[in-house]
Amino acid sequence: MGNEKTEEKTVIGLKFDSQGLIPAIIQDDETGDVLTLFWMNDEAVRKTNETGRVWRYSRQHAQLMQKGDTSGHYLNVRRVLYDCDEDALVVRVQAVGPACHTGERTCFYRELG
C-alpha cells in the first residue's frame, strides 16, 4: 500500500449509513486479493479492533457474528484503513482457510461475461 498516513481516529468518527452499517472490504494482506465485502456496525468495528479478528453484522441473520465462528475460517486482522469520506473500510487480513462460504478462497471467483 505504501503511502498511507496513520492518524488518530476513533471508531465513532466513522460514518455509518441509515441502517448503522459501514461497508468493509476484506483483503488478503499477502496476495492483495479481495476476499469478500462485509457490513459492520459500530460494535463490529470495535470488536474487530479489540480482538484482532474480523467481526461483521449479518444483514441476513440480523446479528453480530465473528467470521469463522461456525466454519473455523477466521480472518486475522493486519491493518484497518478508512477512506477519504470515512464511510468505507479496507481490512487487510491473514485468512485461515477459504473466506467464502462456498469453499472458494475468495467470494469474487466469477468474472462478468
Next chain:
Amino acid sequence: MGNEKTEEKTVIGLKFDSQGLIPAIIQDDETGDVLTLFWMNDEAVRKTNETGRVWRYSRQHAQLMQKGDTSGHYLNVRRVLYDCDEDALVVRVQAVGPACHTGERTCFYRELG
C-alpha cells in the same frame, strides 16, 4: 487472482439494493491496492462494461458519472468480478492518475488508530 471461473452472466442477474445500487470495489490491477469504493446502478454497470471505463452513480450528485470526466483521472477496466451472492463487484482497473479526489493515489490512505 488465479482461480476465478468465467461464467455467462448478464448484468440483469446482479442484485441491486433497495436504492437500485450495487457496491463496486475498484482495485488497481497491477498493484492489487484497493483504490476506492463506488456505487453503481444498472446503467453504470452497463456503461462500465460497454465503454471499458468506470462509471458510477454518485449518491451525492444523484447522477450517473464517468470517473475522470472532471479530473481526467479515468479508470480503464481490466476485469469485472462478482461475488457469490451476486450483490457486490470488484472492478480491476488501470488507473490514469490518482483515484482519490484528494489527489491521493487511493482513497484508503489512512489507517485506523
